[in-house]
Amino acid sequence: NAGVTQTPKFQVLKTGQSMTLQCAQDMNHEYMSWYRQDPGMGLRLIHYSVGAGITDQGEVPNGYNVSRSTTEDFPLRLLLAAPSQTSVYFCASSYSSGDTGELFFGEGSRLTVL
């Protein structure tokens, strides 16, 4: 009964480095998305996917890349890390039918860019 699993939970990067945040869900959800949360802010949508092979940009996509080769996995790539990308990143998934506004979130990945 894993739900949405994110790795790593914590990461420190230097400016200019790249890395991938992993996200996997075992609920056979079609919809998956990535959000970032900064202090005093709500969550902001980075990228989302409505199914394998289909991705689209959210509100703050610059500096991030995604792909969806399987239903289960939705990795988020930081191309050239910048201090402005220091944040907590949440992956989420949801049912496609009914569009109930209910997202299932992972526990978050806390990223610091120095």
Add this chain to the structure above:
Amino acid sequence: GQSLEQPSEVTAVEGAIVQINCTYQTSGFYGLSWYQQHDGGAPTFLSYNALDGLEETGRFSSFLSRSDSYGYLLLQELQMKDSASYFCAANSGYSTLTFGKGTMLLVSP
């Protein structure tokens, strides 16, 4: 663009009732969700209103008025464990949500 406004902080005592309001300006609005987030944790879903009216789930209720672009979350019989941040979020379709900045609820004995 889309924006949601909610109070930054609300305080209440155990056993009381508290209402957290949310006004929104969005395009392509499908409904309003509410999430709870304890410090350092993941957001957890509380309720969703796609239609006007009141939805009740145990001690929590949520209301939506599409004509007023307004909703609220009502928490009854407050408990200490309800101290958390609460977010309203507008669904723009495909479960892509635009979140408000959150309301920190402090429940005191």
